[in-house]
Amino acid sequence: MSLEQGSDRGGGPDVSIVIANWNAKSHLSKCLSSIEASDASVTTETIVVDNASADGSAAMVRERFPWVALLENTTNLGFARANNLGIARTTGRYLCLMNSDVVVDRRALGLLVRFMDARPRVGLVGPRVFYPDGTLQPTCRHFPAFVNLLARALALDNISPRLAWYDKVTLAASDRERSVDVLTGCLCMARQSALPAVGLLDERFFFYSEDVDWCRRFHAAGWDVCFYPEAEAVHAKSASSSAAPRRFAIEMQRSQTQYFRKHYSRPAVVYFMLVGIFHHIARLAVRSVQYVVQPSRRPILAARIGDHAACLRILLPRSQKAASWP
Numbered sequence: 001m002s003l004e005q006g007s008d009r010g011g012g013p014d015v016s017i018v019i020a021n022w023n024a025k026s027h028l029s030k031c032l033s034s035i036e037a038s039d040a041s042v043t044t045e046t047i048v049v050d051n052a053s054a055d056g057s058a059a060m061v062r063e064r065f066p067w068v069a070l071l072e073n074t075t076n077l078g079f080a081r082a083n084n085l086g087i088a089r090t091t092g093r094y095l096c097l098m099n100s101d102v103v104v105d106r107r108a109l110g111l112l113v114r115f116m117d118a119r120p121r122v123g124l125v126g127p128r129v130f131y132p133d134g135t136l137q138p139t140c141r142h143f144p145a146f147v148n149l150l151a152r153a154l155a156l157d158n159i160s161p162r163l164a165w166y167d168k169v170t171l172a173a174s175d176r177e178r179s180v181d182v183l184t185g186c187l188c189m190a191r192q193s194a195l196p197a198v199g200l201l202d203e204r205f206f207f208y209s210e211d212v213d214w215c216r217r218f219h220a221a222g223w224d225v226c227f228y229p230e231a232e233a234v235h236a237k238s239a240s241s242s243a244a245p246r247r248f249a250i251e252m253q254r255s256q257t258q259y260f261r262k263h264y265s266r267p268a269v270v271y272f273m274l275v276g277i278f279h280h281i282a283r284l285a286v287r288s289v290q291y292v293v294q295p296s297r298r299p300i301l302a303a304r305i306g307d308h309a310a311c312l313r314i315l316l317p318r319s320q321k322a323a324s325w326p
Contacts, residue, residue, distance in 0.1 A: 012091030013043035014113050015189070019098050020082035022051040025060055027101035027236055032065045034103040039110040047071065047089050048100075049082040078206035079185075087200060092192065099186040101236035102129075111231040112189045123194040123223025124215065126183035127231035137235055140227050141182040143216065144259065149272060153279035180227050181219070185211030186235045190218075197221040202262075207248065209255035216263065246307055253311040273315050280312040 017035060021028050028048070035046055047069045050058045061070050071085055083097055094116055096109065108127055115125055129137040142148065188211070190198075198221045201210045215225050253276070260272040284305060291301045 012093065013045045014092060015042055015044045015094045015096050015109055016087075016090030016092030016192075017044055017046045017096045017098055017109075018083055018086035018090065019046070019048045019100050020051065020079050020086065021048055021053060021057050021100040022076060023053045023055045023057065024100040025053065025055045025057040028057055029060060029064065030103050031098065031100055032061070032068060034106070035098075035109075036065070036067075038104060038106050038108070041110045042113045043092075044109065045069065045090070045092060047086040049073065049086040051076040051078070051082050078203065080201035080205050080207075080210040081203045084200045084203060087195075090192070095190045095192050095195070097185060097188055097190070099235065102187050103234045104187070105232040108231040108233055109189075112228065115226075115228050115231070116189060116191060119224070119226070121224050122226050123191050123198065123218045123221070124183060124188055124225045125228050126188045126226075127233050128227075128229035129184075129186060129233050129235045132234055132236055137237070139184045139186065140178075140180040141184065141212070143181045144212070144256075146268075146271065149275045153275050153282065155282075175229055177229065178227050179224055181225070182212050182215045183225060183227065185214075186237070187233050191223070194218065194221065194223050198223065204258055204262075205255045206251055207255065208252045209259040213259055213262065245303070246310060249307040250310050250314060253314045257314065276315045277312065280308045280315070284308045284312070 019028070019031065032046065032048075035044065038044070046065075046067070048061050049071045050061070051073050052075050058070060058072050061068050069089060071089070073082065073085075077085070087095060094113060096112070098104070105127075112125055112127065116122055126139055129139045131137050198214070198217045202213050205213060218225050256276075257272070260269050264272070287301050287305045287308065291298055291305065294301065
């Protein structure tokens with residue numbers, strides 16, 4: 001693929017929307033319906049990249065949304081690679097990466113386009129996002145740092161929302177436009193002309209952390225990353241991961257490890273591994289006690305115990321390749 005194909009003033013549509021999907025048929029249908037109902041003030045093209053779903057997602061797209069360009073992979077290639085395949089087909093001035101379990105407000109795409117048009121130094125922007133029950137979903141984060149990792153391992157983030165500094169930007173700050181370190185990748189709009197300097201998603205991240213890495217590279221290339229709350233969307237979250245929670249827990253741990261190995265020194269990586277080991281051992285101990293004293297919750301707790309044990313095997317030196325994606 002040539003990254004030179006996109007520009008801010010090309011002859012294609014305003015926005016190219018790329019959606020990577022894996023076994024999220026019902027969510028994907030709602031997502032595409034929301035795009036179809038969007039404000040017609042901006043022109044769009046939509047590309048769905050299906051990662052060998054077994055739930056009829058691809059057939060549903062062909063039958064109900066013939067205006068969508070559908071790419072069907074024969075195996076699950078992962079989030080980053082699937083999106084990159086879709087990006088290779090885009091022709092718009094802006095590129096919108098959207099999770100299959102997102103429903104966009106009808107004005108959102110137009111608002112994001114106009115925001116980008118008015119701010120030529122912004123390379124990446126994200127909207128305000130809500131859970132389906134209407135509560136606000138944190139989508140802005142700080143870059144991972146030593147204090148963040150330790151605070152999470154000690155479960156300080158569960159003590160009080162006031163300790164949200166450990167990782168996420170506080171919800172109180174989500175009512176105004178602001179520059180941020182990281183936007184979560186459920187919905188973001190990128191400037192196509194920034195991609196030659198920034199690059200595509202790093203395919204070494206099968207799932208998770210590719211958004212953190214991408215934001216870091218936007219910053220490194222001199223582009224601003226912004227949060228714009230006038231545009232809004234709803235994100236169901238974990239639509240695909242709920243189908244295989246153990247494998248997604250493993251992949252999250254592997255992606256975080258890959259991120260630290262890519263961007264930090266060897267001592268920092270050792271610190272990350274040690275804190276991660278402590279994190280999972282502590283939670284294994286707590287869950288094991290809960291398993292004994294809370295019989296009614298044993299099925300759920302057994303699953304969580306298995307998740308932590310699997311992630312711990314990822315972090316132990318001789319078990320780096322113990323778990324893999326099918």
